[in-house]
Amino acid sequence: MRRIRAAVAAALAVVTVSCGTAEPVAQPSTATTTTTTVTTTTPPTAVPGPGGVTVPVFQHPYRFGSAQAKVPAAPDGLLPVVRRIETDKPYVFITIDDGAVRHPAALELMRSSNVRPSLFLNTKHVQDGPPFFKALQDQAHAKVHAHTATHPNLQGKGYEFQKQEICGNADYLEGQLGVRPTLFRPPFGNYDGTTRRAATDCGFSALVMWTAAVNDGVVQFQAGGKLNAGDIVLMHFRQSFVEDFVAFLNRCEQDGLTPVPLEDFLSTTAP
């Protein structure tokens, strides 16, 4: 599955991405010929992106949307706290938080790279423009998850307050987008035992943290100088969306990793 970057040929324009992520693209008409030429096309490894950037393209190493691993059980019966995914495969996971800036290039970047991020969104941001996030969900196969209604620091807050922030956010997202979120991420990564109780009671299957982040177009690691298999990467919906997302893609390519959907490895059903 490792790819080498290659020059983008004009022929890429008619390549249809496999795995059902894109609509079939009509082949150019050759009305004057009567013979059929069958050409084998190699999937693109990179395509031109917004603002002239080159966007690495990742082929799906398995059928996305199919369970690859079950969500781990926490010893205390509450929802587990997941910081990274235990996997022997060269996979990483991209998560995008908040929703403050609805960058017009986000949909195209997700679609053209063939990557399906997990979005942890606040009610206060989604309500400024639900169709933007619905398009990411419906057209780029991004999965939307909960991140509280108003993005407070939950640590030390009472149960009712936390439950309202968490369940209320899930209810809102389900109402707007038609899908109930299954994963929860606390704002600032701050949580306590009450947070886990409330999130469990709201029906979430995991509390998701992260092991690397992208800021200002730079991938930052919590340990070591590269991304590792199983890393969960955090970025945000910011003005720097293109720089951040492309930095993540380039880093994956450099480190020999393929981004795959987090939900497939935190499945409530067995593979």
Ligand SMILES: [Zn+2]
């Ligand atoms: Zn946040």
